[in-house]
Amino acid sequence: MNTHASQMTAPLQRRRSWFSLIAWGVLLGVLAWSWQGAEMQPSLLVTNADNMATLAGDFFPPTFGNLGHYINQMLVTIQIAIWGTLLAIIVAVPCSLLSSENLVPWWVYQPMRRLMDACRAINELVFAMLFVVAVGLGPFAGTLALFVHTTGVLAKLFSEAVEASDAGPMEGIRVTGAGRIEEIIFGLIPQVLPLWISVSLYRFESNIRSATVLGMVGGGGIGVALWETMRGFQFAETATIMLVIIVAVTLLDVASQRLRKRFI
Amino acid sequence: MSIPTINAEGLNKSFGHRQVLNDISFRVATGEMVALIGPSGSGKSTLLRHLVGLTCGNRTQGGRVSLMGREVQASGRLRRAARIERCRTGYIFQQFNLVGRLSVLTNVLVGQLGSMSRLRALCGRFTDQERQRARACLARVGLEELIDQRANTLSGGQMQRVAIARVLMQDAELILADEPIASLDPRSAREVMEILSRIHAEDGRTVVVTLHQVDIARRYCHRAVALKDGRLYFDGPINELTDERLQALYENADLDELRASEASNGEALPSDRRDRTPHTVVTPVLG
Numbered sequence: 001m002n003t004h005a006s007q008m009t010a011p012l013q014r015r016r017s018w019f020s021l022i023a024w025g026v027l028l029g030v031l032a033w034s035w036q037g038a039e040m041q042p043s044l045l046v047t048n049a050d051n052m053a054t055l056a057g058d059f060f061p062p063t064f065g066n067l068g069h070y071i072n073q074m075l076v077t078i079q080i081a082i083w084g085t086l087l088a089i090i091v092a093v094p095c096s097l098l099s100s101e102n103l104v105p106w107w108v109y110q111p112m113r114r115l116m117d118a119c120r121a122i123n124e125l126v127f128a129m130l131f132v133v134a135v136g137l138g139p140f141a142g143t144l145a146l147f148v149h150t151t152g153v154l155a156k157l158f159s160e161a162v163e164a165s166d167a168g169p170m171e172g173i174r175v176t177g178a179g180r181i182e183e184i185i186f187g188l189i190p191q192v193l194p195l196w197i198s199v200s201l202y203r204f205e206s207n208i209r210s211a212t213v214l215g216m217v218g219g220g221g222i223g224v225a226l227w228e229t230m231r232g233f234q235f236a237e238t239a240t241i242m243l244v245i246i247v248a249v250t251l252l253d254v255a256s257q258r259l260r261k262r263f264i
Numbered sequence: 265m266s267i268p269t270i271n272a273e274g275l276n277k278s279f280g281h282r283q284v285l286n287d288i289s290f291r292v293a294t295g296e297m298v299a300l301i302g303p304s305g306s307g308k309s310t311l312l313r314h315l316v317g318l319t320c321g322n323r324t325q326g327g328r329v330s331l332m333g334r335e336v337q338a339s340g341r342l343r344r345a346a347r348i349e350r351c352r353t354g355y356i357f358q359q360f361n362l363v364g365r366l367s368v369l370t371n372v373l374v375g376q377l378g379s380m381s382r383l384r385a386l387c388g389r390f391t392d393q394e395r396q397r398a399r400a401c402l403a404r405v406g407l408e409e410l411i412d413q414r415a416n417t418l419s420g421g422q423m424q425r426v427a428i429a430r431v432l433m434q435d436a437e438l439i440l441a442d443e444p445i446a447s448l449d450p451r452s453a454r455e456v457m458e459i460l461s462r463i464h465a466e467d468g469r470t471v472v473v474t475l476h477q478v479d480i481a482r483r484y485c486h487r488a489v490a491l492k493d494g495r496l497y498f499d500g501p502i503n504e505l506t507d508e509r510l511q512a513l514y515e516n517a518d519l520d521e522l523r524a525s526e527a528s529n530g531e532a533l534p535s536d537r538r539d540r541t542p543h544t545v546v547t548p549v550l551g
Contacts, residue, residue, distance in 0.1 A: 172361030172427070175316055176434055177351030177378025182385050186374055190365040 055235070062239035070225060070244045077221035078248065080139050080214065081207040084146025089200050091151045096158030097184065103162065113159075119152025124210050128219035142219030146207050157199045161192040197263045201256045208252055212245050267333040269294045269438050269470045275314055276325040277307075277494075284310050285321070286494040292472060294437075297464045299481035299502065300474040302491035303514050308474040309358075311491065312442045315472075316355050317346040331438060351378035354431030358443035360423040364416030368407065368426055371415050372398040375433030401432040405459055421452025428459055439463065441473040445480070457484050478510060 045052075097103055099112040127145035135141050170187035178186070215223020222241060229237040270292040277285040284307045292298055300308050313319040314329055316336070321327040323340035330336060331349045354375075362371045376394050377385045384390075390398075402408045405425040410418065415426060424444055431439055441460060445453035461484045464471045475481045481488060481502060488505050490498035490513055497513055498505060 168357065168359050168361040169363040171318060172355075172357065172363070172430075173374055173377070175318065175350055175353070175355035176375050176430065177347050177349075177353075178374070178385065179347070179378075179382070182377045185386065185388070186366070186370075186377065187363055190363050193365075 058233075058235040059239040061236065062243060063236045064240060066237065067240060067244070070222065070241050073215075073222040073225050074244050074248050076139055077211045077215075077223070078208060078252070080142045080146065080219075080221050081204060081211045084143045084211070085150055085200065085204045085207050087143075087147040088150035088154050088203070091147075092154035092158055093196075095151065095155040096162060099155060100159045100162040102165075102167065103184070113156075116152045116155040119148050120156065121152075122149065124149045124214065125217055128214045129217045132218040137218040137220070139220030142211060142214035142221055145214060145219055146211060149210075150203055150207060154200065154203055157203075158192070158196055161195040161199070162188065165191045194263045198260045201260045201263075205249075205253050205256045208249055212249075266294065268292060269296075269332055270315060270472065271330045272311075272315065272328075274325070274327040275311070275329065276322045276327055277310055277314065277319065278322055284494050285314070288491075288494075288496050290489055290496065290499055292470060294470055295468050296487060297461065297471045297485050298473070299485035299488045300472055300491070301476065301478060301481055301488055301513075302497070304476065306491040307494040308491055309442050312355075312440050312472070312474055315440055316350060316353055317342050318355075347378065351434060352437050354434050354436030354439040356424070356427050356431060356439065356441040356444045358446050360420070360427050362415040362423055362426055362430075364414065366415060367411065368402065368413050368415055368418070369395065369398055369411040371426055372401055372429045372433050375401075375430040378434070398429070398433055401429040402426070404432060405429045419452070420448050421455060424448060424452070424456050425459065428456070428463070432463070436469065438470045439472070441471065443474050443476070446476065453480070460484070478505070 095112060095116060099109045099116060101109055103109075124145045127148050128142055131141035131144045135144065165188055169191065170183050173183045173187040211219075211221050211223075212226070213223045215221045215225070216227040218224075222245060226238065226241050226245075229235070229241065268291040270290070272291070273289045275285050275288040276283070288307075288311060300312065302308050310319060314321060314337070315331065317329070320337050320340045320342055321329075326339055328335060328338040331353060334345055334349055335343050336346045336349050337343060363374070366374075370388075373390050373394060376390065376398075380390075399408060399411065402411060405428050407422060407425055407429065410422065415423065418426065427444075439460070444460070445456050448456060457480060460471060460473065463469050473481075473485070485502055487500065488498065488502040489496070490505065490509075492513055498509060
């Protein structure tokens with residue numbers, strides 16, 4: 001048995017080393033190819049060092065004259081993220097159940113998954129530009145953009161939790177003669193709820209980050225101010241806005257992480 | 265005889281090319297306590313799942329199941345009324361299948377869902393009377409002091425008793441128990457079997473329990489139905505299930521089954537026995 005095993009492993013190892021050699025070759029090839037496409041020119045960093053130093057100098061010192069206005073705009077940004085995420089959660093719950101293999105037949109979950117893929121594939125900024133045309137400039141367009149994109153993301157994450165759930169408790173409810181929906185409410189939701197809450201909070205964090213740039217395309221929030229000051233070369237103002245964003249995002253990330261840990 | 269509580273006729277089931285159930289027919293009368301025995305992989309659990317409609321038989325080969333005179337499935341298709349029959353049938357799983365994050369009390373109350381109004385069931389609004397009854401059911405299995413605990417904090421034996429309380433809550437006329445003691449320690453196993461047999465004796469419930477320990481089957485059940493390789497191998501009073509028949513039931517089985525019997529008998533089985541064709545056994549069907 002032993003000799004047989006060693007006879008087997010020798011060619012296997014040789015094949016493995018060939019395989020890893022080829023894999024490394026392919027990896028290096030892809031890196032070189034992308035270097036060209038991305039027009040990587042590290043030398044520019046050295047030759048343009050003076051320009052960059054001037055630019056960086058323009059950011060300092062930040063001016064705090066309009067700080068109140070920026071904080072208000074940051075609050076609007078957070079409000080956009082709150083409603084965008086909440087609407088997404090409400091819609092993602094049924095959509096995720098309808099895109100779970102273990103709950104519905106393929107002719108339901110396949111179209112539903114493709115629909116969610118579409119929501120997810122298009123970036124929030126693109127949706128924001130579309131909604132600006134539909135509902136006009138302002139935070140509402142941004143909220144709708146976040147809502148549609150986040151629905152796609154959450155539906156996928158929610159349905160993955162559903163598909164990884166244990167079928168036992170649901171069968172336990174089914175055999176008592178309960179209906180399909182009761183089976184989901186009592187047998188499934190308690191299992192997946194902690195994960196759903198955690199995933200939703202995480203999406204809320206990342207939606208705040210996304211909402212800070214929605215204003216650049218007219219979606220409201222602090223992005224408007226960010227865009228205006230940058231286009232007007234008022235970099236000292238830009239620096240203030242960036243500080244506001246960094247502080248707000250950090251605080252909310254920490255708060256949301258604390259909250260998430262409670263649910264896992 | 266009146267309408268049998270369980271009436272299974274010509275059940276066939278294949279998973280892929282493997283036939284797990286092969287033309288199984290049997291009846292169980294009201295008030296019986298029947299042991300369903302057989303080596304692992306003989307189709308006991310599959311058969312029990314067919315009875316309550318968790319699994320449906322092959323579509324092309326006919327075969328029907330009716331419980332308490334109402335059809336649950338026929339020709340591999342589930343009847344719409346199957347849900348009503350499930351309300352009257354309690355089912356106990358080897359792995360308990362409680363909802364771990366819900367309290368013990370809620371896990372018992374769930375037994376009521378099928379017979380509540382839809383709206384109340386969806387909102388999970390149980391009346392005080394129902395809560396009272398759930399407490400009483402938990403008291404019967406000796407767990408009334410644990411009602412507020414989460415189900416996943418219980419031991420295996422306690423979980424199985426909660427599952428029995430859920431069946432009591434359903435007020436089920438028929439109790440199907442799929443290996444209820446297979447994952448329990450001997451003491452919890454005895455407690456669970458005692459509770460089941462008490463429910464059988466005191467409430468006159470019909471009980472079908474799959475077991476792989478024949479001595480336990482002998483202690484608690486009067487009748488045995490034995491499966492081997494998906495065929496009905498024996499059906500009759502358990503005292504007619506003699507040691508020779510048991511030997512034949514468990515031999516020719518998979519390797520681990522052989523080892524288990526070797527260990528318990530303390531003697532090795534001659535290898536030629538494996539190839540011998542099994543006895544054809546009389547199957548006196550009680551009717």
